Amino acid sequence: MKENTASIKLSIDRLQVGVYIKIPVRWNAHPFMFNQFKITSDSQITLLRQAKIQHVYAIPSKSSANPLPVVEGEQQVVVDAVQDTTLLKNKLGDKEQQILAMQQHRRAIKECEKAYQNALGRVRSLTSKIQSRPLLAIEEAQVVMATMTKAILAKDDLILHLVGDDRDDMDSHQHAISVCMLSMMIGKKLGLSSQEISNLGTAGLLHDIGKLKIPSQFYTNKDVSSAKRKFVIEKHPEYSIEFINNVPSVNADVKRLIVEHHEFADGSGYPKGLKEDKLHPHSLIVSMVNMYEKLCYPYNEKKARTPSQSLSYLFSSQKALFNSRQLSAFVKSLGIYPPGTLVALNNGQTGIVITVNTAKLLAPSVMVFDEKVPRDEAAIIDLASESVTIESALSPRSVDKHIKDYLNPRSQLSFFIE
Incomplete structure (x- = not known):
């Protein structure tokens, strides 16, 4: 409507x-x-x-x-506030500073997107080599992870961006990078060591490489029975380990994180149905992030949830599947309004959260809809430095199509850390 x-x-x-x-x-x-x-x-x-x-x-x-009503028979009195223009001058100065900050923010986003595309290219490259040259491919992944780990540990506050990258349902590379980034973010929030954070990132990057052994028909062909599809797809963690075992430099912790990335705390996962006390202490981090990502971006797009809805669903309905401390760290890292959340602002406008500073979760940066402004020039407002606040998160169903097309939440569900 x-x-x-x-x-x-x-x-x-x-x-x-x-x-x-x-x-x-x-x-x-x-x-x-x-x-x-x-x-x-x-x-x-x-x-x-x-x-x-x-x-x-x-x-x-x-x-x-x-x-206010028009008062009949009375001269409208205009307050002669224009004589003191101090307020106007100050506000124009503030606006100039806001514009400069917005330009700087756009540059940061472009740099982040450039880094993301570079990482994405490297992941695609190593994936293309994984079957023919697994040793080289996985060693490349470890080099990528060393760089990412160093960058993440060097920052006091992690800045989580949405990056504009349209996903292909059968392209798992964006998913791999998001799982990698979010897992490392949680690891840092929990105070894990450099090696443990690197292990999480490597596992996140490589957790689904076993799917390369599964013919695409099991994902796309409706004639394949659901039981057979389920049986074959649930073998992919073991297929991933078959690739990894060809590379002696991958440590045992990474291997466990990969093979256990579909296990749950209550024993309802696969491939072995292990309960939390039998799992690697960090396997449920990768499992949790993997589920969150799949809720945001399922194979059937009609079932997609917003980032905010996905996080709420994990916390309210899936607590039994995960470690409570790790789940709490995830929620605290993404905040009430994760990147990708459509929001109503207290000035009556609609926007989308595009950047979250983990130290200022209630004041993310928001791209604002304005039909008079081209999308690539849309205002990006840092709520930490503005009087504008978020009134509520919005369901995509409640937002007009032309506003959603402008803000484009569905094509931006890839995460990258500045």
């Missing part, structure tokens, strides 16, 4: 807190970060006057208050 965005023209004198407005001038001709927003303070109305904006357009469907 299309959102009702009908608007009415109003003079500035009829504005009050709660009215959602559109400013009918160029973005660079006013002191606000957005062309449209809900008024949250009287000082915003003062700023409109000081900027010599005579009228705006109000959108009743997005407002929480009505415009």
Whole structure:
């Protein structure tokens, strides 16, 4: 159902807190970060006057208050606030700083995406070699992991980005990188050693290589019985170890993490149905991240959940499958609003969380929808330094299609750490 965005023209004198407005001038001709927003303070109305904006357009469907009535027979009194332009000058200065910060943020995201694409290329390269030259391929993976581990340990605060990379259902490389990154992030949160974090990353990167031995028909052919499909697919952890066993330099901990990445604490997993006390202490980290990723990006896209929904589902419905301390560390690492979460802001706008600083979980960076701004120029707001806050996470079903197309949450479910 299309959102009702009908608007009415109003003079500035009829504005009050709660009215959602559109400013009918160029973005660079006013002191606000957005062309449209809900008024949250009287000082915003003062700023409109000081900027010599005579009228705006109000959108009743997005407002929480009505415009002030026109008083018949009385001259509208305009407060001569424009004489003191200190507030306006300060706000314009703030906006300039915000624009510079936004440009810096875009550069950081581009650098992160460049690093991600580089890592993705290396993973694809080693995967293509795994069957013919397993020793070389897995040694390459260990070199990649050494670099990643060093980078992660060097940072006090981990910055988790969403990166724009459309996934192919049969392309497991993005999944491997996300499992690798998130597992290492949890390892750091838990205070694990450098070697243990590296083991988690290596296992995350290589956990599904056994699927290379499984013909694609078992994933795509509807004529294959579900029982046969289940039997064959559940062999992939053992197939992965068959590859790994060809490489003497891979340690025993990594091998266990890989073969146990579908095991659960209650013994309901596979291939051996082991309970937590029989598992490697960190196997459930990889298992948990693997499930989270598959909830976000299943083979059947119609069953996909948002990052926020996936995390909530793990915590509320799947606690018995995982280690409670590790699950808590995962939740604390991603926060209430994980990257990829669609959110409603308190200024009436809609955005998507694109970056989470693990030290400031309630104030992620959000890309904001504005139909007047091209998507590649969309405002990216660091909520840690803004008065704008998140009111709630949104279900994709509740968001208009044109807004979802702009924010594009489905094509951005790959994670990378800055």
